Amino acid sequence: MKYDIIFVGGGQASVFGAYEAINKNPNLKIMVIDKGQMLDKRICPKEKLGKCVKCPTCAIIYGVSGAGAYSDSKFNMDYRVGGDVHTITSKSLVNETIQYVSDIYKNFGFDDEPTGLVYNEEMELIKRRCIENDIQLVDTPTMHLGTDGSRELYSKLIDTLLKKGVEFSSNSDFKDLIIEDGKVKGAVIETKEGKKTFYSDNIITALGRSGAKQMMKMCQTHGIGYSAGSVDIGVRVEIPDVVMKTINKNFYEAKMVFYTKKYNDKMRTFCSNPSGFIAVEKHSDNIMLANGHAYKNKKSTNTNLALLCTKSFTEPFNQPFEYAASIAKMSTMLTGGKVLCQSYGDLKAGRRSTEERMSRLNIEPTTDDYVAGDISLACPKRILDNIMEFIEVHDKVTPGFASNDLLLYFPEIKFRSTRMTIDSNMETTVKGLYSAGDSSGYGSGLNIAAVMGILAVRDILKKIK
Numbered sequence: 264m265k266y267d268i269i270f271v272g273g274g275q276a277s278v279f280g281a282y283e284a285i286n287k288n289p290n291l292k293i294m295v296i297d298k299g300q301m302l303d304k305r306i307c308p309k310e311k312l313g314k315c316v317k318c319p320t321c322a323i324i325y326g327v328s329g330a331g332a333y334s335d336s337k338f339n340m341d342y343r344v345g346g347d348v349h350t351i352t353s354k355s356l357v358n359e360t361i362q363y364v365s366d367i368y369k370n371f372g373f374d375d376e377p378t379g380l381v382y383n384e385e386m387e388l389i390k391r392r393c394i395e396n397d398i399q400l401v402d403t404p405t406m407h408l409g410t411d412g413s414r415e416l417y418s419k420l421i422d423t424l425l426k427k428g429v430e431f432s433s434n435s436d437f438k439d440l441i442i443e444d445g446k447v448k449g450a451v452i453e454t455k456e457g458k459k460t461f462y463s464d465n466i467i468t469a470l471g472r473s474g475a476k477q478m479m480k481m482c483q484t485h486g487i488g489y490s491a492g493s494v495d496i497g498v499r500v501e502i503p504d505v506v507m508k509t510i511n512k513n514f515y516e517a518k519m520v521f522y523t524k525k526y527n528d529k530m531r532t533f534c535s536n537p538s539g540f541i542a543v544e545k546h547s548d549n550i551m552l553a554n555g556h557a558y559k560n561k562k563s564t565n566t567n568l569a570l571l572c573t574k575s576f577t578e579p580f581n582q583p584f585e586y587a588a589s590i591a592k593m594s595t596m597l598t599g600g601k602v603l604c605q606s607y608g609d610l611k612a613g614r615r616s617t618e619e620r621m622s623r624l625n626i627e628p629t630t631d632d633y634v635a636g637d638i639s640l641a642c643p644k645r646i647l648d649n650i651m652e653f654i655e656v657h658d659k660v661t662p663g664f665a666s667n668d669l670l671l672y673f674p675e676i677k678f679r680s681t682r683m684t685i686d687s688n689m690e691t692t693v694k695g696l697y698s699a700g701d702s703s704g705y706g707s708g709l710n711i712a713a714v715m716g717i718l719a720v721r722d723i724l725k726k727i728k
Protein backbone atom coordinates (compact mmCIF):
# COMPACT_ATOMS: atom_id res chain seq x y z
CA MET A 264 0.00 0.00 0.00
CA LYS A 265 1.45 3.40 -0.96
CA TYR A 266 0.91 6.59 1.07
CA ASP A 267 1.78 10.25 0.46
CA ILE A 268 3.19 10.52 3.98
CA ILE A 269 3.91 7.91 6.64
CA PHE A 270 4.54 8.87 10.25
CA VAL A 271 6.46 6.24 12.20
CA GLY A 272 5.61 6.67 15.89
CA GLY A 273 2.25 8.28 16.62
CA GLY A 274 3.28 10.78 19.31
CA GLN A 275 3.23 14.56 19.59
CA ALA A 276 5.37 15.24 16.49
CA SER A 277 3.25 12.94 14.33
CA VAL A 278 -0.25 13.90 15.41
CA PHE A 279 0.49 17.60 14.94
CA GLY A 280 2.33 16.83 11.68
CA ALA A 281 -0.62 14.79 10.42
CA TYR A 282 -3.01 17.57 11.42
CA GLU A 283 -0.97 20.11 9.44
CA ALA A 284 -0.78 17.80 6.41
CA ILE A 285 -4.47 16.89 6.19
CA ASN A 286 -5.59 20.46 6.80
CA LYS A 287 -3.33 21.85 4.10
CA ASN A 288 -4.17 19.08 1.62
CA PRO A 289 -7.31 17.03 2.44
CA ASN A 290 -6.63 14.65 -0.47
CA LEU A 291 -3.45 13.23 1.00
CA LYS A 292 -3.20 9.56 1.91
CA ILE A 293 -1.61 9.53 5.35
CA MET A 294 -0.63 6.64 7.62
CA VAL A 295 0.41 6.88 11.28
CA ILE A 296 2.14 3.76 12.66
CA ASP A 297 2.43 3.14 16.40
CA LYS A 298 3.62 0.28 18.57
CA GLY A 299 1.04 0.98 21.27
CA GLN A 300 -2.74 1.20 21.39
CA MET A 301 -5.09 3.85 20.05
CA LEU A 302 -5.60 6.57 22.67
CA ASP A 303 -8.99 5.36 23.94
CA LYS A 304 -7.49 1.93 24.70
CA ARG A 305 -4.38 3.30 26.41
CA ILE A 306 -5.12 2.52 30.03
CA CYS A 307 -2.37 2.17 32.62
CA PRO A 308 -3.44 -0.57 35.12
CA LYS A 309 -1.72 1.46 37.85
CA GLU A 310 -4.68 3.87 37.78
CA LYS A 311 -6.86 1.06 39.20
CA LEU A 312 -4.33 -1.16 41.00
CA GLY A 313 -2.16 1.62 42.41
CA LYS A 314 1.09 -0.03 41.28
CA CYS A 315 3.00 -0.76 38.09
CA VAL A 316 2.35 -4.28 36.79
CA LYS A 317 5.02 -3.99 34.05
CA CYS A 318 2.86 -4.40 30.93
CA PRO A 319 4.80 -5.68 27.88
CA THR A 320 4.10 -2.33 26.16
CA CYS A 321 3.89 0.46 28.77
CA ALA A 322 0.71 2.52 28.14
CA ILE A 323 2.33 5.61 29.64
CA ILE A 324 5.01 5.95 26.99
CA TYR A 325 3.72 3.88 24.05
CA GLY A 326 0.56 4.44 22.08
CA VAL A 327 -1.11 6.95 19.79
CA SER A 328 -0.49 10.55 20.95
CA GLY A 329 2.77 9.43 22.55
CA ALA A 330 4.33 10.26 25.90
CA GLY A 331 2.29 13.47 25.91
CA ALA A 332 -0.94 11.59 26.63
CA TYR A 333 0.18 10.85 30.17
CA SER A 334 2.25 13.95 30.60
CA ASP A 335 1.44 17.01 32.63
CA SER A 336 1.39 18.87 29.30
CA LYS A 337 3.15 22.02 30.23
CA PHE A 338 3.46 23.68 26.86
CA ASN A 339 6.45 26.01 26.84
CA MET A 340 6.03 28.92 24.49
CA ASP A 341 9.66 29.67 23.79
CA TYR A 342 12.44 28.10 21.69
CA ARG A 343 14.79 27.97 24.72
CA VAL A 344 12.84 25.14 26.34
CA GLY A 345 12.02 21.70 24.93
CA GLY A 346 14.92 21.19 22.56
CA ASP A 347 17.34 23.02 20.35
CA VAL A 348 16.03 22.72 16.81
CA HIS A 349 16.52 26.50 16.55
CA THR A 350 20.22 25.77 16.10
CA ILE A 351 19.45 24.36 12.63
CA THR A 352 16.45 26.55 11.78
CA SER A 353 16.05 29.92 13.49
CA LYS A 354 14.77 31.20 16.80
CA SER A 355 12.04 33.24 15.12
CA LEU A 356 10.78 30.32 13.00
CA VAL A 357 10.62 28.06 16.08
CA ASN A 358 8.78 30.71 18.11
CA GLU A 359 6.34 31.43 15.27
CA THR A 360 5.60 27.73 14.90
CA ILE A 361 5.17 27.29 18.68
CA GLN A 362 2.60 30.10 18.52
CA TYR A 363 0.94 28.30 15.58
CA VAL A 364 0.72 25.08 17.65
CA SER A 365 -0.66 26.93 20.67
CA ASP A 366 -3.38 28.35 18.34
CA ILE A 367 -4.27 24.74 17.42
CA TYR A 368 -4.54 23.99 21.17
CA LYS A 369 -6.87 26.99 21.44
CA ASN A 370 -8.97 25.78 18.49
CA PHE A 371 -9.51 22.58 20.45
CA GLY A 372 -10.74 24.52 23.46
CA PHE A 373 -7.60 25.23 25.55
CA ASP A 374 -7.23 28.93 25.93
CA ASP A 375 -5.92 29.25 29.50
CA GLU A 376 -3.74 32.29 29.95
CA PRO A 377 -0.05 31.20 30.01
CA THR A 378 1.71 31.72 33.34
CA GLY A 379 4.99 33.58 33.78
CA LEU A 380 4.25 36.54 31.51
CA VAL A 381 4.25 39.48 33.93
CA TYR A 382 6.67 39.78 36.87
CA ASN A 383 5.45 40.70 40.35
CA GLU A 384 7.57 41.33 43.49
CA GLU A 385 7.72 37.66 44.49
CA MET A 386 8.95 36.70 41.02
CA GLU A 387 11.51 39.46 41.09
CA LEU A 388 12.81 38.10 44.39
CA ILE A 389 13.17 34.60 42.91
CA LYS A 390 14.98 36.02 39.89
CA ARG A 391 17.30 38.07 42.14
CA ARG A 392 18.16 35.01 44.24
CA CYS A 393 18.93 33.10 41.04
CA ILE A 394 21.25 35.88 39.87
CA GLU A 395 22.99 35.98 43.28
CA ASN A 396 23.64 32.22 43.10
CA ASP A 397 24.78 31.88 39.47
CA ILE A 398 21.57 30.18 38.42
CA GLN A 399 20.12 31.01 35.03
CA LEU A 400 16.33 31.34 35.26
CA VAL A 401 14.83 30.47 31.88
CA ASP A 402 11.56 32.30 32.38
CA THR A 403 9.32 31.37 29.48
CA PRO A 404 5.52 31.60 29.41
CA THR A 405 3.89 28.20 29.88
CA MET A 406 0.42 26.80 29.14
CA HIS A 407 -0.63 24.00 31.45
CA LEU A 408 -3.18 21.39 30.40
CA GLY A 409 -2.62 18.74 33.08
CA THR A 410 -2.67 15.00 32.40
CA ASP A 411 -6.49 15.01 32.25
CA GLY A 412 -6.59 18.09 30.01
CA SER A 413 -4.02 16.70 27.62
CA ARG A 414 -5.99 13.47 27.16
CA GLU A 415 -9.03 15.53 26.26
CA LEU A 416 -7.02 17.53 23.72
CA TYR A 417 -5.57 14.42 22.08
CA SER A 418 -8.98 12.69 21.98
CA LYS A 419 -10.41 15.62 20.03
CA LEU A 420 -7.34 15.81 17.78
CA ILE A 421 -7.31 12.07 16.97
CA ASP A 422 -11.08 12.11 16.30
CA THR A 423 -10.56 14.98 13.87
CA LEU A 424 -7.71 13.14 12.11
CA LEU A 425 -9.82 9.97 11.78
CA LYS A 426 -12.78 11.92 10.43
CA LYS A 427 -10.51 13.56 7.85
CA GLY A 428 -9.35 10.15 6.65
CA VAL A 429 -5.94 9.80 8.32
CA GLU A 430 -5.24 6.08 8.83
CA PHE A 431 -3.71 4.64 12.01
CA SER A 432 -1.95 1.32 12.34
CA SER A 433 -1.73 0.74 16.10
CA ASN A 434 -0.12 -2.26 17.84
CA SER A 435 2.37 -2.13 14.98
CA ASP A 436 6.01 -2.45 15.90
CA PHE A 437 8.23 -0.58 13.43
CA LYS A 438 11.03 -2.93 12.40
CA ASP A 439 12.88 -1.51 9.42
CA LEU A 440 13.11 1.04 6.65
CA ILE A 441 13.31 0.31 2.95
CA ILE A 442 15.91 2.56 1.39
CA GLU A 443 16.97 2.36 -2.27
CA ASP A 444 19.59 4.55 -3.98
CA GLY A 445 19.69 6.92 -1.01
CA LYS A 446 15.90 7.42 -1.07
CA VAL A 447 13.36 6.14 1.42
CA LYS A 448 10.73 3.82 -0.02
CA GLY A 449 8.87 2.22 2.87
CA ALA A 450 8.55 1.12 6.48
CA VAL A 451 8.33 -2.48 7.67
CA ILE A 452 6.14 -3.21 10.67
CA GLU A 453 5.30 -6.28 12.69
CA THR A 454 1.82 -6.93 14.06
CA LYS A 455 0.19 -10.02 15.59
CA GLU A 456 -0.60 -11.09 12.03
CA GLY A 457 3.04 -10.90 10.96
CA LYS A 458 5.24 -8.51 8.96
CA LYS A 459 3.83 -5.89 6.62
CA THR A 460 5.31 -3.07 4.54
CA PHE A 461 3.79 0.36 3.99
CA TYR A 462 5.29 2.29 1.08
CA SER A 463 5.90 6.02 0.73
CA ASP A 464 8.49 8.45 -0.65
CA ASN A 465 8.01 10.59 2.45
CA ILE A 466 8.49 9.08 5.88
CA ILE A 467 8.73 11.03 9.13
CA THR A 468 10.26 9.05 11.99
CA ALA A 469 9.24 10.27 15.45
CA LEU A 470 9.76 7.41 17.87
CA GLY A 471 10.18 9.51 21.02
CA ARG A 472 12.61 8.73 23.82
CA SER A 473 11.28 5.20 23.92
CA GLY A 474 12.50 4.64 20.36
CA ALA A 475 15.77 6.62 20.51
CA LYS A 476 17.90 3.49 20.76
CA GLN A 477 16.10 1.82 17.87
CA MET A 478 16.59 4.95 15.77
CA MET A 479 20.33 4.86 16.46
CA LYS A 480 20.48 1.21 15.36
CA MET A 481 18.53 2.12 12.21
CA CYS A 482 21.10 4.84 11.47
CA GLN A 483 23.94 2.36 11.90
CA THR A 484 22.30 -0.33 9.74
CA HIS A 485 21.39 1.99 6.85
CA GLY A 486 24.23 4.50 7.08
CA ILE A 487 21.87 7.38 7.95
CA GLY A 488 23.89 10.33 9.29
CA TYR A 489 24.00 10.76 13.06
CA SER A 490 26.36 11.62 15.88
CA ALA A 491 26.51 10.54 19.51
CA GLY A 492 24.80 13.21 21.57
CA SER A 493 24.49 13.82 25.28
CA VAL A 494 22.38 12.08 27.87
CA ASP A 495 20.48 13.51 30.84
CA ILE A 496 20.78 11.55 34.08
CA GLY A 497 19.48 12.55 37.48
CA VAL A 498 16.75 12.22 40.03
CA ARG A 499 13.10 13.11 40.35
CA VAL A 500 12.65 14.89 43.67
CA GLU A 501 9.49 15.30 45.70
CA ILE A 502 8.99 17.99 48.33
CA PRO A 503 5.94 19.32 50.22
CA ASP A 504 4.11 22.01 48.19
CA VAL A 505 4.58 24.53 51.00
CA VAL A 506 8.31 24.71 50.22
CA MET A 507 7.68 25.45 46.54
CA LYS A 508 4.65 27.68 47.09
CA THR A 509 6.08 30.95 45.72
CA ILE A 510 7.53 29.34 42.60
CA ASN A 511 4.44 27.22 41.95
CA LYS A 512 2.04 30.12 42.39
CA ASN A 513 3.94 32.56 40.21
CA PHE A 514 5.77 30.49 37.60
CA TYR A 515 4.06 27.10 37.84
CA GLU A 516 7.50 25.85 36.82
CA ALA A 517 10.77 27.75 37.25
CA LYS A 518 13.32 26.37 34.82
CA MET A 519 16.77 26.75 36.34
CA VAL A 520 20.15 25.99 34.80
CA PHE A 521 23.29 25.77 36.93
CA TYR A 522 26.89 24.85 36.12
CA THR A 523 28.37 23.07 39.13
CA LYS A 524 31.46 24.59 40.74
CA LYS A 525 33.10 21.22 41.28
CA TYR A 526 32.96 19.78 37.74
CA ASN A 527 31.49 22.62 35.65
CA ASP A 528 28.75 20.18 34.57
CA LYS A 529 25.34 21.42 33.49
CA MET A 530 22.48 20.77 35.90
CA ARG A 531 18.90 21.81 35.23
CA THR A 532 15.46 21.52 36.70
CA PHE A 533 12.96 19.85 34.39
CA CYS A 534 9.25 19.13 34.30
CA SER A 535 8.06 20.47 37.64
CA ASN A 536 4.64 19.26 38.78
CA PRO A 537 3.05 21.29 41.57
CA SER A 538 0.63 19.18 43.65
CA GLY A 539 1.61 16.32 41.35
CA PHE A 540 2.37 12.63 41.44
CA ILE A 541 5.48 10.54 40.87
CA ALA A 542 5.17 8.29 37.80
CA VAL A 543 7.31 5.19 37.41
CA GLU A 544 7.65 4.06 33.82
CA LYS A 545 8.86 0.81 32.39
CA HIS A 546 11.34 1.80 29.71
CA SER A 547 12.21 -1.80 28.87
CA ASP A 548 12.25 -5.17 30.65
CA ASN A 549 15.08 -4.31 33.02
CA ILE A 550 14.85 -0.52 33.08
CA MET A 551 12.42 1.32 35.36
CA LEU A 552 12.57 5.12 35.38
CA ALA A 553 11.21 7.85 37.62
CA ASN A 554 9.08 10.59 36.13
CA GLY A 555 6.28 12.84 37.31
CA HIS A 556 3.03 14.42 36.25
CA ALA A 557 0.15 16.52 37.59
CA TYR A 558 -3.56 16.64 36.96
CA LYS A 559 -5.62 19.75 36.49
CA ASN A 560 -8.37 18.41 38.77
CA LYS A 561 -6.70 15.91 41.10
CA LYS A 562 -4.09 17.21 43.52
CA SER A 563 -1.51 15.86 45.94
CA THR A 564 0.24 18.02 48.55
CA ASN A 565 3.70 17.48 47.01
CA THR A 566 5.60 19.07 44.16
CA ASN A 567 7.88 16.87 42.04
CA LEU A 568 10.54 17.95 39.57
CA ALA A 569 13.59 16.45 37.88
CA LEU A 570 17.16 17.53 38.63
CA LEU A 571 19.10 16.44 35.56
CA CYS A 572 22.79 16.38 34.77
CA THR A 573 23.62 16.70 31.06
CA LYS A 574 26.56 14.46 30.26
CA SER A 575 28.43 14.60 26.98
CA PHE A 576 31.47 12.40 26.49
CA THR A 577 34.77 12.96 24.80
CA GLU A 578 36.45 10.59 22.32
CA PRO A 579 36.87 7.66 22.04
CA PHE A 580 33.68 6.96 24.04
CA ASN A 581 30.59 7.12 21.83
CA GLN A 582 27.95 5.06 23.63
CA PRO A 583 26.13 7.49 25.94
CA PHE A 584 22.91 5.54 25.51
CA GLU A 585 24.47 2.28 26.76
CA TYR A 586 26.15 4.17 29.61
CA ALA A 587 22.84 5.58 30.86
CA ALA A 588 21.04 2.28 30.29
CA SER A 589 23.65 0.44 32.38
CA ILE A 590 23.09 2.85 35.28
CA ALA A 591 19.33 2.35 35.05
CA LYS A 592 19.73 -1.43 34.89
CA MET A 593 21.81 -1.39 38.05
CA SER A 594 19.17 0.52 40.00
CA THR A 595 16.38 -1.67 38.60
CA MET A 596 18.36 -4.75 39.68
CA LEU A 597 18.90 -3.35 43.19
CA THR A 598 15.18 -2.68 43.62
CA GLY A 599 13.89 -5.85 41.96
CA GLY A 600 12.10 -3.83 39.27
CA LYS A 601 11.20 -0.52 40.92
CA VAL A 602 12.99 2.80 41.40
CA LEU A 603 15.17 3.73 44.36
CA CYS A 604 13.97 6.32 46.85
CA GLN A 605 16.12 8.02 49.47
CA SER A 606 15.52 11.05 51.65
CA TYR A 607 18.09 13.82 51.31
CA GLY A 608 18.75 13.56 55.04
CA ASP A 609 19.71 9.88 54.70
CA LEU A 610 21.79 10.58 51.60
CA LYS A 611 23.79 13.27 53.42
CA ALA A 612 24.19 11.00 56.46
CA GLY A 613 25.57 8.22 54.24
CA ARG A 614 22.93 5.66 55.16
CA ARG A 615 20.16 3.95 53.23
CA SER A 616 16.59 5.07 53.68
CA THR A 617 14.11 2.67 55.24
CA GLU A 618 10.33 2.84 55.38
CA GLU A 619 10.59 3.38 59.12
CA ARG A 620 12.93 6.37 58.76
CA MET A 621 10.85 7.79 55.92
CA SER A 622 7.74 7.63 58.11
CA ARG A 623 9.35 10.23 60.42
CA LEU A 624 9.37 12.85 57.63
CA ASN A 625 6.85 15.57 56.77
CA ILE A 626 6.24 14.02 53.38
CA GLU A 627 4.27 10.99 52.08
CA PRO A 628 5.52 9.57 48.74
CA THR A 629 2.88 9.80 46.00
CA THR A 630 3.80 6.38 44.59
CA ASP A 631 4.35 2.87 45.94
CA ASP A 632 6.58 1.83 43.05
CA TYR A 633 9.84 2.43 44.90
CA VAL A 634 12.21 0.69 47.27
CA ALA A 635 13.64 2.79 50.08
CA GLY A 636 17.39 2.44 49.74
CA ASP A 637 20.66 4.12 48.90
CA ILE A 638 20.96 5.82 45.53
CA SER A 639 24.73 6.18 45.92
CA LEU A 640 24.94 2.44 45.18
CA ALA A 641 23.69 3.02 41.65
CA CYS A 642 24.44 6.64 40.78
CA PRO A 643 27.98 7.54 39.60
CA LYS A 644 29.81 9.81 42.07
CA ARG A 645 30.24 12.71 39.68
CA ILE A 646 26.52 12.82 38.91
CA LEU A 647 25.58 12.44 42.57
CA ASP A 648 27.99 15.23 43.58
CA ASN A 649 26.41 17.45 40.94
CA ILE A 650 22.89 16.63 42.15
CA MET A 651 23.80 17.42 45.77
CA GLU A 652 25.50 20.69 44.82
CA PHE A 653 22.43 21.68 42.82
CA ILE A 654 20.10 20.83 45.72
CA GLU A 655 22.14 23.08 48.02
CA VAL A 656 22.13 26.00 45.60
CA HIS A 657 18.40 25.51 44.87
CA ASP A 658 17.87 25.85 48.63
CA LYS A 659 19.21 29.41 48.45
CA VAL A 660 16.43 30.29 45.98
CA THR A 661 13.79 28.09 47.66
CA PRO A 662 14.53 27.86 51.38
CA GLY A 663 13.66 24.39 52.70
CA PHE A 664 14.52 22.62 49.45
CA ALA A 665 17.66 20.96 50.86
CA SER A 666 15.76 19.64 53.89
CA ASN A 667 15.67 16.08 55.17
CA ASP A 668 12.13 15.92 53.74
CA LEU A 669 13.32 16.08 50.14
CA LEU A 670 12.78 12.64 48.58
CA LEU A 671 15.05 11.59 45.70
CA TYR A 672 13.78 8.97 43.24
CA PHE A 673 16.49 7.44 41.07
CA PRO A 674 16.98 7.23 38.15
CA GLU A 675 15.35 9.78 35.93
CA ILE A 676 16.99 9.55 32.51
CA LYS A 677 16.22 11.27 29.24
CA PHE A 678 17.40 8.96 26.49
CA ARG A 679 18.01 11.13 23.48
CA SER A 680 21.64 10.43 22.98
CA THR A 681 21.51 10.06 19.21
CA ARG A 682 21.61 13.28 17.29
CA MET A 683 20.47 12.62 13.75
CA THR A 684 21.96 14.65 10.94
CA ILE A 685 19.03 16.70 9.66
CA ASP A 686 18.73 19.87 7.62
CA SER A 687 16.55 22.88 8.40
CA ASN A 688 13.54 20.99 6.94
CA MET A 689 14.10 18.00 9.26
CA GLU A 690 15.24 15.85 6.32
CA THR A 691 17.92 13.28 7.12
CA THR A 692 20.80 12.27 4.87
CA VAL A 693 18.36 9.88 3.15
CA LYS A 694 16.08 11.61 0.65
CA GLY A 695 12.45 11.69 1.79
CA LEU A 696 13.31 10.43 5.27
CA TYR A 697 12.60 12.99 7.98
CA SER A 698 13.20 12.90 11.71
CA ALA A 699 11.21 14.81 14.34
CA GLY A 700 10.78 15.04 18.08
CA ASP A 701 12.76 13.39 20.87
CA SER A 702 14.25 10.55 18.79
CA SER A 703 15.88 13.08 16.42
CA GLY A 704 18.11 14.24 19.29
CA TYR A 705 16.86 17.83 18.84
CA GLY A 706 13.73 17.60 20.96
CA SER A 707 12.88 16.96 24.59
CA GLY A 708 9.47 18.56 24.95
CA LEU A 709 5.99 18.76 23.48
CA ASN A 710 6.48 22.19 21.91
CA ILE A 711 9.57 21.29 19.86
CA ALA A 712 8.21 17.86 18.86
CA ALA A 713 5.11 19.50 17.37
CA VAL A 714 7.21 22.19 15.68
CA MET A 715 9.50 19.60 14.08
CA GLY A 716 6.58 17.47 12.86
CA ILE A 717 4.98 20.54 11.26
CA LEU A 718 8.21 21.80 9.66
CA ALA A 719 8.87 18.36 8.14
CA VAL A 720 5.33 18.23 6.73
CA ARG A 721 5.63 21.73 5.24
CA ASP A 722 8.71 20.61 3.30
CA ILE A 723 6.96 17.48 2.04
CA LEU A 724 3.90 19.49 0.97
CA LYS A 725 6.13 21.64 -1.23
CA LYS A 726 7.37 18.51 -3.00
CA ILE A 727 4.04 16.76 -3.58
CA LYS A 728 2.02 19.83 -4.63
Ligand SMILES: Cc1cc2nc3c(=O)[nH]c(=O)nc-3n(C[C@H](O)[C@H](O)[C@H](O)COP(=O)(O)OP(=O)(O)OC[C@H]3O[C@@H](n4cnc5c(N)ncnc54)[C@H](O)[C@@H]3O)c2cc1C
Binds near residue numbers: 336337435436469700
Ligand atom coordinates in the same frame (compact mmCIF):
# COMPACT_ATOMS: atom_id res chain seq x y z
C1 LIG B 1 5.52 11.35 32.31
C2 LIG B 1 5.99 12.38 31.29
C3 LIG B 1 5.73 13.74 31.51
C4 LIG B 1 6.13 14.69 30.57
N1 LIG B 1 5.77 16.01 30.79
C5 LIG B 1 6.04 16.93 29.83
C6 LIG B 1 5.57 18.28 29.96
O1 LIG B 1 4.88 18.64 30.91
N2 LIG B 1 5.91 19.18 28.98
C7 LIG B 1 6.66 18.84 27.89
O2 LIG B 1 6.93 19.69 27.04
N3 LIG B 1 7.11 17.56 27.74
C8 LIG B 1 6.80 16.60 28.66
N4 LIG B 1 7.23 15.31 28.50
C9 LIG B 1 8.01 15.00 27.29
C10 LIG B 1 7.10 14.93 26.06
O3 LIG B 1 6.02 14.06 26.32
C11 LIG B 1 7.93 14.47 24.87
O4 LIG B 1 9.00 15.37 24.68
C12 LIG B 1 7.07 14.45 23.59
O5 LIG B 1 5.98 13.59 23.74
C13 LIG B 1 7.95 13.99 22.41
O6 LIG B 1 7.16 13.81 21.29
P1 LIG B 1 7.61 12.75 20.18
O7 LIG B 1 6.58 12.79 19.12
O8 LIG B 1 9.02 12.98 19.82
O9 LIG B 1 7.60 11.35 20.93
P2 LIG B 1 6.47 10.64 21.77
O10 LIG B 1 5.36 11.57 22.08
O11 LIG B 1 7.13 9.93 22.88
O12 LIG B 1 5.91 9.56 20.75
C14 LIG B 1 6.71 8.52 20.25
C15 LIG B 1 5.79 7.44 19.75
O13 LIG B 1 6.56 6.44 19.08
C16 LIG B 1 6.00 5.19 19.37
N5 LIG B 1 7.01 4.16 19.17
C17 LIG B 1 8.17 3.97 19.86
N6 LIG B 1 8.82 2.89 19.37
C18 LIG B 1 8.06 2.40 18.35
C19 LIG B 1 8.20 1.31 17.45
N7 LIG B 1 9.23 0.48 17.48
N8 LIG B 1 7.21 1.11 16.53
C20 LIG B 1 6.14 1.94 16.44
N9 LIG B 1 5.96 2.98 17.28
C21 LIG B 1 6.91 3.22 18.22
C22 LIG B 1 5.50 5.29 20.79
O14 LIG B 1 4.44 4.38 21.03
C23 LIG B 1 5.03 6.75 20.87
O15 LIG B 1 3.65 6.88 20.62
C24 LIG B 1 6.85 14.32 29.41
C25 LIG B 1 7.14 12.97 29.19
C26 LIG B 1 6.72 12.00 30.11
C27 LIG B 1 7.03 10.54 29.84
